[in-house]
Amino acid sequence: MLGAEPPPRLGRLTGRMRIEYADEATLAGLLPAADVLLVWDFASRAVPRAWPGEGPRPRWVHTASAGVDHLMCPELAASDTVVTNARGVFEGPIAEYVAALVLAMAKDLHRSWELQRAREWRHRESQRVAGTRACVVGSGPIGRAIAGTLRALGVTAALVGRSARAGVHGPEDLDRLMARADWVVSAAPLTPATRGMFDERRFGLMQPSARFVNVGRGQLVVEEALAQALTNRWIAGAALDVFDHEPLGRDSPLWELPGLVVSPHMSGDTVGWRDELGAQFVELCELWLAGRPLPNVVDKRRGYVPGH
Amino acid sequence: MLGAEPPPRLGRLTGRMRIEYADEATLAGLLPAADVLLVWDFASRAVPRAWPGEGPRPRWVHTASAGVDHLMCPELAASDTVVTNARGVFEGPIAEYVAALVLAMAKDLHRSWELQRAREWRHRESQRVAGTRACVVGSGPIGRAIAGTLRALGVTAALVGRSARAGVHGPEDLDRLMARADWVVSAAPLTPATRGMFDERRFGLMQPSARFVNVGRGQLVVEEALAQALTNRWIAGAALDVFDHEPLGRDSPLWELPGLVVSPHMSGDTVGWRDELGAQFVELCELWLAGRPLPNVVDKRRGYVPGH
16 A cells, blocks of 8 residues: 555455555565555655566556546556546535535635625625536546536536547537636546646637636646736636645745635545545455456546546 | 616616606605605615605505515505515525535635635645535525525525425424524525524524525624624634625624625625616516506515515
């Protein structure tokens, strides 16, 4: 297991699996003898560095995260090792978090909070959310949950995925959908195809009244391009929960960008989430020990669990 | 018409009704000769003061607001003058606003905003909204819209009205529902029966983890009792959009109460709301001029439009 603190719920495995705890320094030494690797510390980049090029290696890697970008490397992708992720844990929380951001921006809650601190009573008109249009980029379970929650609020939400299928637009529709959206929500996995996809050109397509939300991965966004779009009022606002470098440094200009709401990579982390992640791993272990097929298997070439 | 600025959309009445504009000083002099009174300035308390005790008076009073507490007086209640309100304009916006506040409190957005200003990256766990319980007090169109939006987010929402009926709890259930709610939302009309209903005893019933939201009228709440409940951590937080005295004075202690979110009576006021209110009045005028029955007729004894 890679992670600084032991996950909850692993007690149920006592006597059935031997668990060794690795940090970035010891991981490479432990991997050849391990059958299973649990990547508990999703912020670590140690797996690609420590992954054995050849020879013995874990037959199964599970990551306590939705994304797998932090652990994939060509050797792991080429191997017969099975990779699974935490599908099922983060969808609902992240969808609620996006709804919170969308509503907060529409209702100007942040400005109200500033006025409250200044003890100023200043009535403003706010915006309706019902009847607006969202473009949700990422058609996996998280993107679909986001679209579902926005639709429940009366928003017309279009999903954009890697390829067109029922209820999902292909990448060829992205520019057109972004250009007419009131909300562009980034919830895509980080892959070579998606890295930097939100760039100067794409922010330039957006309506001046539109807003951008990123709960996917920081590297999906060219941060300088977003900064430019906000500073020059190409778009009305943005909210970032993920960043190119995390934690965001104190000297980052993003903290004070006009119209930008910053939060510390917490959209999916509701009370009890570590418990759920631990219990999910134990559940998968039961299947694995019984020799049964695992759910949540990642397509290692694509970088996510292929779905509907 | 009572109001400082002329409402939009009244041009359609040109040549069909003579419109005179009154302020608080001139209202009493104009009322006896008026057939219709439009109360456009819903913050004014001039109507009860200016209402003719006997003799000629308007046959119809329309208020560009949901509540009628600001214009009712015993003489108006006893008269055969018809009172109508702006039912239909504010429901959706207020329901979205309550959802915004509930989600913002669950996701700790205000704290994130403070941390952003301090350039501090501090991850916290937030709360799920789905699966929580709300008690919505006020079973008119606004209360029902709030309950509907919260339910769309997965919240179990109970409605409490003046009397029990299908889908609505009577006042006898209020204490029990408040005691187990995660969210208590006040959206009742202000009447003698509801004034001060949220008092020390009722805040004392709430769970320490619960939060209170008022989008009804300030006088529904005993503000000192809410201040005490927040200061002593009887409840986890509150959001007030309406206050006993509006605008809230700069020296009010409410601005800095721990866990209190203050906004300036704007929950229902989305872009275009004045337009909608003007258009609604014109629509009602068409009916009135044609001698047809008006919708949105207020039960003057109860103080609201009786509904389902």
